[in-house]
Amino acid sequence: MxxxxxxxxxxxxxxxxxxxxxxxxxxxxxxxxxxxxxxxxxxxxxxxxxxxxxxxxxxxxxxxxxxxxxxxxxxxxxxxxxxxxxxxxxxxxxxxxxxxxxxxxxxxxxxxxxxxxxxxxxxxxxxxxxxxxxxxxxxxxxxxxxxxxxxxxxxxxxxxxxxxxxxxxxxxxxxxxxxxxxxxxxxxxxxxxxxxxxxxxxxxxxxxxxxxxxxxxxxxxxxxxxxxxxxxxxxxxxxxxxxxxxxxxxxxxxxxxxxxxxxGGKSGNIVFPDADLDAAGAFAGVACMRNSGQGCVMPTRLIVHSSIHDQIVSRALAGIAAMPIGDPLDPATAFGPVVSARHADRILAMVSAADGEILTGGHRLDEPGFYVAPTVVDRIAADAPLAQEEVFGPVLAVLTFDDEDEAIALANATPYGLAGYVHTTDLSRAHRVAAALDAGYVSLNGFAALPAAAPFGGYGRSxxxxxxxxxxxxxxxxxxxxxxxxxxx
CATH class of the missing domain: 3.40.605.10 (Aldehyde Dehydrogenase; Chain A, domain 1)
Known part of the structure; x- marks a missing residue:
């Protein structure tokens, strides 16, 4: 780079x-x-x-x-x-x-x-x-x-x-x-x-x-x-x-x-076993890394069914690894710096204090600017700071669930309520879970840029x-x- x-x-x-x-x-x-x-x-x-x-x-x-x-x-x-x-x-x-x-x-x-x-x-x-x-x-x-x-x-x-x-x-x-x-x-x-x-x-x-x-x-x-x-x-x-x-x-x-x-937000991205695993896995890795994770609406908590944890996480890691990191003025670059040295230090301090397993990242990149490596931390507890506090950086926290009610509870288990994401091919489940999420915006099977005619705003501390x-x-x-x-x- x-x-x-x-x-x-x-x-x-x-x-x-x-x-x-x-x-x-x-x-x-x-x-x-x-x-x-x-x-x-x-x-x-x-x-x-x-x-x-x-x-x-x-x-x-x-x-x-x-x-x-x-x-x-x-x-x-x-x-x-x-x-x-x-x-x-x-x-x-x-x-x-x-x-x-x-x-x-x-x-x-x-x-x-x-x-x-x-x-x-x-x-x-x-x-x-x-x-x-x-x-x-x-x-x-x-x-x-x-x-x-x-x-x-x-x-x-x-x-x-x-x-x-x-x-x-x-x-x-x-x-x-x-x-x-x-x-x-x-x-x-x-x-x-x-x-x-x-x-x-x-x-x-x-x-x-x-x-x-x-x-x-x-x-x-x-x-x-x-x-x-x-x-x-x-x-x-x-x-x-x-x-x-x-x-x-x-x-x-x-x-x-x-x-x-x-x-701010601490938005949960729920992936059910019946989802398109390739699409959901790629989304899980890349969507939260856009603009180096510096967006309130990013799906920064991956809430994945335990039966597909390994498949989704591996796909997420592959998507992250394929992201071109480099000069933000280069049209080929998908991942650039964070906004300031102070912001980079704050992000890395939160990662270093986490109890989970760092699968990738967790460090500064050796560049003249303020680059923080894309980071994935697995097996985070629902009440851990990394699962509760907005990082506003390229950090994905991974949690697991075993049934639909638990997935909804985990998604709602933060004081924020800006956005929620659901991946499933079951139409009834999609609407049922969307209605149950405490969030002002819910996206199903993807990340759509909201049109100007769509309202946007959160619940709770969002x-x-x-x-x-x-x-x-x-x-x-x-x-x-x-x-x-x-x-x-």
């Missing part, structure tokens, strides 16, 4: 945007939160200096969003629709460059990264199509004496706090829904991956969004705390970890600010609220009831 260091530096100089803080229509090239030295995950080398927002810039961005809200809310819905469609088209037209930026900002292999701009555009186009279809209803109450109806209204200023692995597709999903409903947004981009959010802000202005409708603040903990606790924020949409979510809920409670939380679909739009609309007596006095 070879990482082309010179190519990374040259491409960064060509495609990375000049980072800054978008407040209204002004780009601030310095912030009160200081600076962050961004490091290329594949090379371990410094890549760019990122100005960070502090409380002062949060105040300014929220003020700009509040100033822009009345006009954006009052804009004809078809004009909001058209603005979202223009933004989607701009993202599609620059998908190749944005994909390269996504690879440079967090190490995602280019093959997958180049698909994310299209996902962002899909969400923007979907919500553009709903912008002029947000309708109220007439309530059947005493029709001869009164008229009662509802008005769907936007909240106002929405704080969009996204994690580093979501990139521009997460902004398309979150901000697209909020903007279509008539809200304005302040995006807090994580300092680990600020570049695609900056591009989103640049293209929003180019698409004709009025100043202040979209504001973008790369920032760290200081900016995040200031934003979610701000009295001028009317709703919070957050993707990230459980500890940050707890702090957000405490801050939001001060102003009773409603929150949407899309958090959060609450939905993103995507009509349910995702509803998160940013509140309902007012109007009662009109027909005999006015």
């Amino acid at each position: 070879v990482v082309d260091l010179d190519r990374h530096e040259q491409l960064a100089a060509e495609v990375l945007p000049q980072t800054g803080l978008l407040v209204g229509d002004a780009w601030l090239r310095a912030g009160s939160g200081g600076e962050y030295q961004h490091v290329d995950a594949a090379t371990g080398r410094p890549q760019a200096t990122v100005p960070l927002a502090g409380a002062a810039e949060v105040d300014a961005a929220v003020a700009a969003a509040r100033d822009a809200f009345p006009a954006w809310r009052g804009l004809r819905p078809d004009l909001r629709r058209n603005a979202l469609l223009r933004l989607a088209e701009l993202i599609r037209s620059r998908a190749s460059t944005i994909g390269q930026v996504l690879t440079l900002e967090c190490g995602s292999p280019i093959l997958g990264a180049t698909a994310l701009p299209a996902r962002a555009a899909d969400y923007l186009e979907y919500y553009a199509g709903l912008a002029d279809k947000i309708e109220g209803s007439v309530i059947p109450i005493f029709p001869e004496r009164a008229f009662d109806y509802t008005l769907p209204e936007p909240y106002g200023v929405v704080a969009v706090v996204s994690t580093w692995n979501g990139g521009i597709s997460a902004l398309g999903r979150k901000a697209g829904a909020a903007l279509a409903a008539g809200n304005t947004v302040v995006v807090k981009a994580m300092e680990l991956a600020p570049f695609s959010a900056v591009i989103f802000g640049e293209l929003a202005l180019e698409a004709g969004f009025p100043p202040g409708v979209v504001n973008v603040l790369p920032g760290g903990v200081e900016a995040g705390r200031a934003l979610v606790a701000h009295p001028g924020v009317d709703k919070i949409s957050f993707t990230g970890g459980i500890e940050a979510a707890r702090q957000i809920l405490v801050a939001a409670a001060q102003h009773i600010t409603p929150v949407v939380l899309e958090l 959060g609450f609220g939905k993103e995507g679909g009509r349910e995702g739009l509803a998160e940013f609309v509140r309902t007012k009831n109007v009662y009109l007596p027909l005999e006015l006095r």
Whole structure:
């Protein structure tokens, strides 16, 4: 495996945007939160200096969003629709460059990264199509004496706090829904991956969004705390970890600010003896290693029937061994680095503390970047930390079961409830187990990329609220009831 260091530096100089803080229509090239030295995950080398927002810039961005809200809310819905469609088209037209930026900002292999701009555009186009279809209803109450109806209204200023692995597709999903409903947004981009959010802000202005409708603040903990606790924020949409979510809920409670939380997962992948063993085994190994396991929805617990344990595990190991590991800018690479040295150390610490048998991996790869070898740990106890805590890295924990009830119990035996996976050729069992899983998303015999029209969100510690679909739009609309007596006095 070879990482082309010179190519990374040259491409960064060509495609990375000049980072800054978008407040209204002004780009601030310095912030009160200081600076962050961004490091290329594949090379371990410094890549760019990122100005960070502090409380002062949060105040300014929220003020700009509040100033822009009345006009954006009052804009004809078809004009909001058209603005979202223009933004989607701009993202599609620059998908190749944005994909390269996504690879440079967090190490995602280019093959997958180049698909994310299209996902962002899909969400923007979907919500553009709903912008002029947000309708109220007439309530059947005493029709001869009164008229009662509802008005769907936007909240106002929405704080969009996204994690580093979501990139521009997460902004398309979150901000697209909020903007279509008539809200304005302040995006807090994580300092680990600020570049695609900056591009989103640049293209929003180019698409004709009025100043202040979209504001973008790369920032760290200081900016995040200031934003979610701000009295001028009317709703919070957050993707990230459980500890940050707890702090957000405490801050939001001060102003009773409603929150949407899309958090972590520890998703079980149940394989029954009647499954297609070749397909299920390959899926078990490869699906949890996508983006080096850095995804909340990954099937990170393999829950396999004891009678087929050896067959499935051997197939999973074979699939992992066949994954090309290398430079994420190489289109042939399927497995790249994790996002930072700190993240790599955390992953390996969790693996070293595990009681199971390490079948493969469990170590750093000898590269300049932050590569953790794909890891499989067998015979994990259901209550072990590796079976309970989100690793957010290329680690698969293997558990076994003997009957359907035990499989369901194991799948539900974590505080998370984001996703579940079931492999079986028995249609009745597939639907029965899907209904029994405590998860917001269940995939049968595969891993499908959810369309923009599908809702996504978890149960338990995986959060609450939905993103995507009509349910995702509803998160940013509140309902007012109007009662009109027909005999006015």
